[in-house]
Amino acid sequence: MAGTFTKHVLTIIRKEMMVEWRNRSAINGLLLYLVSTIFISYLSFNVRVNQLNPLTWNALYWIILLFAATNAVAKSFIQEREGRMLYYYSLFSPQELIIARMIYNALLLIVLAVTGLLLYMLVLGNPVEDVPMFLLTVLLASIGFSATLTMISAIVSRAGNNQTLMAVLGFPVILPVLLMVIKVARNALDGLAPDASFEELATLGAINVLIGAVSYVLFPYLWRA
Amino acid sequence: MKKTWWKILTILLLIYVVLAGLLMDAPRLNILNETIRVLHFHVPMWFGMIILFTVSVGYSIKYLGSGKEKDDDTAVEFANVGIVLGLLGLASGMVWAQFTWGEWWSGDPKQNASAIALMIYLAYFVLRGSFENPEQRGRISAVYNIFAFAALIPLLFILPRLTDSLHPGNGGNPGFNAYDLDNRLRLVFYPAVLGWSMLGIWVATLRVRLRRISNKLLSK
Numbered sequence: 001m002a003g004t005f006t007k008h009v010l011t012i013i014r015k016e017m018m019v020e021w022r023n024r025s026a027i028n029g030l031l032l033y034l035v036s037t038i039f040i041s042y043l044s045f046n047v048r049v050n051q052l053n054p055l056t057w058n059a060l061y062w063i064i065l066l067f068a069a070t071n072a073v074a075k076s077f078i079q080e081r082e083g084r085m086l087y088y089y090s091l092f093s094p095q096e097l098i099i100a101r102m103i104y105n106a107l108l109l110i111v112l113a114v115t116g117l118l119l120y121m122l123v124l125g126n127p128v129e130d131v132p133m134f135l136l137t138v139l140l141a142s143i144g145f146s147a148t149l150t151m152i153s154a155i156v157s158r159a160g161n162n163q164t165l166m167a168v169l170g171f172p173v174i175l176p177v178l179l180m181v182i183k184v185a186r187n188a189l190d191g192l193a194p195d196a197s198f199e200e201l202a203t204l205g206a207i208n209v210l211i212g213a214v215s216y217v218l219f220p221y222l223w224r225a
Numbered sequence: 226m227k228k229t230w231w232k233i234l235t236i237l238l239l240i241y242v243v244l245a246g247l248l249m250d251a252p253r254l255n256i257l258n259e260t261i262r263v264l265h266f267h268v269p270m271w272f273g274m275i276i277l278f279t280v281s282v283g284y285s286i287k288y289l290g291s292g293k294e295k296d297d298d299t300a301v302e303f304a305n306v307g308i309v310l311g312l313l314g315l316a317s318g319m320v321w322a323q324f325t326w327g328e329w330w331s332g333d334p335k336q337n338a339s340a341i342a343l344m345i346y347l348a349y350f351v352l353r354g355s356f357e358n359p360e361q362r363g364r365i366s367a368v369y370n371i372f373a374f375a376a377l378i379p380l381l382f383i384l385p386r387l388t389d390s391l392h393p394g395n396g397g398n399p400g401f402n403a404y405d406l407d408n409r410l411r412l413v414f415y416p417a418v419l420g421w422s423m424l425g426i427w428v429a430t431l432r433v434r435l436r437r438i439s440n441k442l443l444s445k
Contacts, residue, residue: 148376151372152372155352155365155368155369155372158361158365159352159355159356159365160355160356162355165351165352165355168348168351169348169351169352169369169373171344172341172344172345172348172373173345173372173373173376173377174376175341175380176376176377176379176380179380203379206379207376207379210375210376210379211375211376214371214372214375214376215372218368218371218372221289221364221367221368222364222365222368224364
């Protein structure tokens with residue numbers, strides 16, 4: 001039972017990657033979205049490299065990432081046609097589908113976040129003192145954003161695919177993750193000892209597990225509707 | 226819940242709370258002075274809101290199991306009245322904050338958390354508005370209700386840790402119990418919590434019945 005579950009999940013992830021690779025316009029669009037947002041922020045602040053206050057630097061990076069993530073994850077259910085959902089229905093269980101989608105979106109967000117971070121550091125400077133810690137935060141944030149937004153996108157896809165709804169429903173729910181992430185990232189920025197952030201990292205992990213578990217339980221009800 | 230005794234009790238409790246809360250002797254404290262009396266109106270709103278939202282989530286879970294429209298009606302109306310109590314709590318808190326902390330919005334974590342909670346439930350109503358089919362509306366908004374509630378719980382524990390709270394009992398401030406919630410205040414405060422929460426439940430049950438009647442009339 002557990003064996004087929006993993007096998008199915010891996011199959012779905014592989015299929016998503018193949019679709020993404022064959023139709024590169026979607027991921028290219030997301031990357032371009034990220035690039036233009038970062039460039040617009042850079043031009044709007046009109047600062048020379050390394051002159052942005054670290055607090056602003058941090059908050060701006062996460063807000064850009066939040067919007068990029070909302071757009072990236074929105075397409076995971078919203079762009080699915082009715083017929084294809086029926087086809088999945090005959091092949092997989094809903095739990096397999098939601099877990100696979102969450103893992104796939106997390107991978108996608110990691111790619112976006114790291115690419116975005118490199119570009120962001122290029123134009124707005126790099127005030128981060130503890131880079132490995134910051135990257136760990138990026139990893140956990142991607143998982144958290146993916147877990148929350150995947151479920152929200154599934155809900156929105158049932159409600160007539162309204163993009164505004166995605167933001168309205170998603171933002172209040174994602175706030176705990178976002179606030180935790182900004183706190184840990186700030187510690188990494190200031191180069192605090194890793195154990196200063198341990199409690200926050202544990203909380204972040206716990207929230208991710210909680211949201212994943214709740215989605216796992218609730219998704220079958222959405223699916224059936 | 227259709228019995229009358231608890232409704233009479235609610236009325237008596239609230240008459241007592243309003244009279245005693247405004248007229249009884251209150252402890253003289255620096256800064257707080259007479260504003261301490263808001264305690265009987267501000268804090269019970271939060272108790273009421275949390276109780277009503279919890280009931281709403283409970284009925285959403287029940288609805289996912291049963292699929293009966295009446296469970297959905299109950300979930301909606303309890304969320305509705307919960308929002309009203311939340312707005313009243315926020316408004317009374319803001320007035321209190323202005324006269325003790327010096328700002329209408331002081332960036333206090335509890336203030337922020339309550340604003341987020343209200344945003345979640347307002348989003349819940351926006352979501353409900355985007356469905357035509359009542360069965361689908363009920364099921365999907367029930368899923369969101371449960372999901373959002375689960376995501377909100379960690380927030381209530383996390384936010385106060387991020388910044389120091391100005392509220393008593395947080396961020397090194399002594400709790401009300403430590404010095405100033407003396408027995409005179411307690412005599413009014415506990416009945417106030419009970420009375421306002423019961424009033425919230427009463428209004429919610431009335432609205433549930435109203436909604437059921439209008440559903441029945443519409444389906445004829």
